[in-house]
Amino acid sequence: MVTEAPDNASSKQDSAGARGRGLRVLAFSAVAAAALSVALSGLALLFAAGVLPPLRKTDDLERQPHAYILANSQVILESVKGLEARQQAAANSEAAKVVSERQDEIFNDPDAPVGVNPEGNAILVEFFDYNSPYCRQAAPLLGKLENADKGLRLVFKEYPILGPGSVFAARAALASRKQGKYLAFHQAMMTYEGRITETSTLEVAADVGIDVERLKTDMQDPSIDAAIKRNIALAEALRIGGTPSFVVGKEVVRGLVDEATMKRLIASARGS
Numbered sequence: 001m002v003t004e005a006p007d008n009a010s011s012k013q014d015s016a017g018a019r020g021r022g023l024r025v026l027a028f029s030a031v032a033a034a035a036l037s038v039a040l041s042g043l044a045l046l047f048a049a050g051v052l053p054p055l056r057k058t059d060d061l062e063r064q065p066h067a068y069i070l071a072n073s074q075v076i077l078e079s080v081k082g083l084e085a086r087q088q089a090a091a092n093s094e095a096a097k098v099v100s101e102r103q104d105e106i107f108n109d110p111d112a113p114v115g116v117n118p119e120g121n122a123i124l125v126e127f128f129d130y131n132s133p134y135c136r137q138a139a140p141l142l143g144k145l146e147n148a149d150k151g152l153r154l155v156f157k158e159y160p161i162l163g164p165g166s167v168f169a170a171r172a173a174l175a176s177r178k179q180g181k182y183l184a185f186h187q188a189m190m191t192y193e194g195r196i197t198e199t200s201t202l203e204v205a206a207d208v209g210i211d212v213e214r215l216k217t218d219m220q221d222p223s224i225d226a227a228i229k230r231n232i233a234l235a236e237a238l239r240i241g242g243t244p245s246f247v248v249g250k251e252v253v254r255g256l257v258d259e260a261t262m263k264r265l266i267a268s269a270r271g272s
Contacts, residue, residue: 095252098237105234106247111227113156113174113182115146120153122270124262125247127159127235130169130189130196132243138256139190145262152266156186157231159243165197170228172201175218176210184208 099106107123126142128135146152158173160166169189176185188204189196206212218224235245238252246253248262249269257265 095237095239096250098234099247099250099252102234102237105230107155109155109227109230111174111223111230113177113186115142115152115154115156116183117146117150117153120149121151122149122266123153123155123248124266124269125155125157127157127231127240127243127245127247129160129162129166129243130173130192130201131160131162131166134256135244136190138244139187141256141259141262143187145259145266149266151270157234158228159231159235159240159245160228161232161243165195165201167228168198169196169201171219171224172205172215174224174227175215175221176205178218179210179214181205181208181210185210 106125112125124142124145126135126138128138142154146154158170160170173182173185173189176182185205185208188208189201192200192204194200202212202215205215235241238245238247240252240254242254244256246265248265251265251268253265
């Protein structure tokens with residue numbers, strides 16, 4: 001099952017899914033353009049073959065399909081919307097299947113950092129990017145949930161999709177585990193004001209007591225890049241295209257949702 005951030009949420013909550021919705025709008029535009037092209041071609045053939053009667057006496061086969069679309073614009077729009085809905089349903093079904101088949105990879109990957117309750121009985125997985133303002137907005141909510149529910153286990157999936165600075169930050173975050181500083185680093189990055197770059201990442205690392213020179217060396221470990229590549233591949237399989245996105249129980253949640261919704265999802269994951 002897939003949950004999307006509600007369109008009628010507050011402006012801050014609604015903006016959390018803006019990037020993901022922007023991608024869907026682009027995809028929808030591409031689908032609509034393709035559908036229109038197919039419609040025009042198909043209608044031209046139907047008019048040429050005499051299957052559809054001409055709208056008026058004319059030999060202009062090119063104008064007839066356009067006239068037909070103008071006369072039946074609502075039908076065409078509903079057809080395109082139906083196509084989009086079927087494609088979205090297929091994507092959601094595929095994501096649900098991935099959650100079912102790849103439980104250990106999603107919830108129990110030993111290379112994925114965890115929050116303050118490593119033995120929790122309800123698992124919430126977050127795909128995030130340090131440069132995403134919406135992920136920074138999600139951070140205090142997740143912290144609040146984690147502090148209030150000692151049985152909640154957060155699993156962090158570094159998903160750097162917003163440029164080279166994000167990739168460098170993700171590599172640094174995973175390398176910080178070797179100094180036992182991941183959570184301190186993660187929290188400081190999520191409260192950083194400004195663009196995350198190589199320079200700002202190393203500044204934050206130093207501020208939380210990380211040995212920066214050792215960190216640079218640890219970042220060269222091939223297992224770190226391998227872990228990030230696995231996260232990206234997993235996100236693609238789950239049809240996750242924006243951050244933050246979550247997996248909890250059997251559900252994929254794209255975009256930031258409110259506290260009540262998150263609590264409901266966590267309770268469902270716990271089986272209550």
